[in-house]
Amino acid sequence: MGNRLGGGGFGPPRGRRRAAASPEGGAAGPADDASSEAAAALDDPEAAARDICLRALTGTAKTRRQLEELLARKEIPDDAAAAVLDRFGEVGLIDDAAFARAWVDSRQASRGLSRRALKSELRAKGVDCEDADQALALVGDQDEWDAARRLVARRVSGLRRVDRETAHRRLLGMLARKGYGSGLAGIVVREALDAEWEADEPSAADTDQGLDAFLP
Structure with a gap:
């Protein structure tokens, strides 16, 4: 009987593969990984x-469509892909509704994107x-106005060196x-530019005080 700890008849557990070595004796490279994946896809x-799918979902959520496209690129047969994706959906590893809510909350807050x-x-x-639509219902009209005003407020002060027409065009864009x-x-940009340009203009009181210096 072969030695169980040595080179007898006991290889790696069935269904798992040893890491392939590169020709130089080091770790497997990208080409070796792709070859191993292709072989695994044929075997099981x-x-x-x-x-x-588990690797793709590590650290970040994905939609079913994204995983479908990934499996297609890896040449996984459609029936096997559908079976796995259905099972992942059943156990909550894929949840497009939850993905949409999280995406809307994050992108609207960080990037100020509109519902469209x-x-x-x-x-x-x-x-x-x-x-x-259910996720986008979390963003109200006031949320969009507030987000647009924040976006313009962050940019308008940096446009003081250009004329108002140019600033208006860039902010609209x-x-x-x-x-x-x-x-x-148009309304949000006009509000911001009115406030910014008025801040640069001297008030009537300031003008009167300046004239007083030239009066007897």
Whole structure:
């Protein structure tokens, strides 16, 4: 009987593979990893799909569509991918509705994006209309106005060196890239520029005091 601790008939546990060594004797490189994944996908596609999805979900949530696309790139058969993704959905590892809520909360707070821009991003990530609309309902009209005003307030002081028309155009462009419509953007920009330019203009009292120096 072979030596259980040595080189007898006991290899690695079935379904798992030893790390492949590079020709130089070091750790496996990207090409070796890709080859191992391809081999695993042929031997046990569902196990390979589970491993790929678990790695992808480490540290960050993903939508079902994102994981579908990842598995397709890894050449996992469609039926194996669907089985694993269905199971992940059942146990809560994939939750597009929760993903959409977290995405909207984070992007609206950190980037000041409008609901229109947020909906476009969710659509690109494969979130369906119902889940997207429920998440976007968390952003009210006042939230959009406040976010737009914060965005403009951060930029307007840096435009003091240009004329008002140029500042107006640049601020409108910035809000448009964030998904804001022209109506809301025009009002917010006009408010900010009025306040900024008025702050630079001398008041009537200041003007009178300046004239007093030339009067007898």
